[in-house]
Amino acid sequence: MLARTVDRLPTGDECVYEPKWDGFRAIADHRGGRVLLTSRSGRRLDARFPEVADAVADQIPPGTMLDGEIVRWSGDRLDFDALQRRNRASTRTARPLARSEPCHYIVFDLLRLEGADLTRRSLERRREALERLFEDVDQPSLLTLGWQTTDPETARDWYDTLPEVGVEGLVIKDARRSYRPGRRDWEKFKHRLTTEAIVAGTIGPPDQPRELLLGRFDSRTGDLRVAGHTTELTKRQSDDLGGLLHRAAGDHPWPRRLAPRWGGKDPIAYVQVEPEVVVEVQVDAASSAEQWRHVVRYMRVRAELSPADVPLDLDLEKRPDGETEPG
Incomplete structure (x- = not known):
């Protein structure tokens, strides 16, 4: 799913808010021991970010598909330039870089769970299942459950304070909606x-x-x-x-x-x-x-x-x- 830009922060009982992480959007598809990481344009990313693929394979059950953002932290700030360097590295050097400059996968949606398709369920139900899934994920980990809130004041606080760590703004979603690939049913409220x-x-x-x-x-x-x-x-x-x-x-x-x-x-x-x-x-x-x-x-x-x-x-x-x- 995609997001369209809005000029003001939407509110309503159906709204949920998430930080807009500055990284590479990626679908993680765990196919029985093998994990495919795919960008929004369909490009394979698992060979470039093997540590992320390995973390999904190790901690997420087979038959599960996640949606999230690959990010690189440099100290306490997101570093898109460092992420770009990782992405441009050859597959031969990907493993050494994965050890010296590891990236993280911030997961914000669950599309399939152990073979069961969840895309027709509401975001609220998918989120509940995602939170249960992450109860078994080791912390700290290269896999991170993305933040989410229904409180506009909390969201506004994120919007005001998180740019210090490189967050671009907020993504606003309708908790009642199913997951519809390619549709711009989400909204993004970015710092301008x-x-x-x-x-x-x-x-x-x-x-x-x-x-x-x-x-x-x-x-x-x-x-x-x-x-x-x-x-x-x-x-x-x-x-x-x-x-x-x-x-x-x-x-x-x-x-x-x-x-x-x-x-x-x-x-x-x-x-x-x-x-x-x-x-x-x-x-x-x-x-x-x-x-x-x-x-x-x-x-x-x-x-x-x-x-x-x-x-x-x-x-x-x-x-x-x-x-x-x-x-």
Whole structure:
């Protein structure tokens, strides 16, 4: 099942709330001693994360199928970059990495139990069965029962405090619903915060841009590096920006083609512009390789600000004395 984005926290007697973990969504299918881990796109993950597959095989009965999120903890924070490194490693090095950099599987749904299909049951009944199943799972373990609450105040507290450990927001589900694969019947309420960035490139001509490529100065090197890119601009936004952006006349801090976007394969062809226009954008909490992992939403031009006024790295704001407040 999938989730659609909402702009406010839903409430109601039927609502249950779960943290939105920042990892790889995966179905774990225990087929009699062999566990298949499959991503949302159908890609096999068990060879990359053998410790997770082994934990399911050891502690979950055969004929059982789980839905959850593979995550990597670095200290007390979720580390998506470390998870990516694990995912890119060869199958030959997967076992050594599983010992030195183990990942965890946070389980939030039970689709089959010892051969019995549970998908037509309500989420409330599936959750009861999942909690009973986890009574026999060793703790601490690489398998973790995902948090869930029916209390909106508890959910709001999670929303306010869990970004410190890398949680993106909340997933809201209807306790009465069955499990319907591919349907966007769940909802996600994600952190959206505003901050500033420097326009250093455009998709489309600078006088009529379709998207903006954004930069931030690196606090260690002073270089302007790629921070992210926007969603497609409206016609009015494009018109407003068109008179402010100028094609780069000389050297530009970035190559003429940029690395592919998250999940893409092709380098980004774009138009280099003078990095002098500051814009306000809306971002979420997810980042990877020192970039905002998801596209950001353009809000407005900040004509009163210069590039020197923009926070460094991916920080959200500056302190009055000019030091950056960590994001």
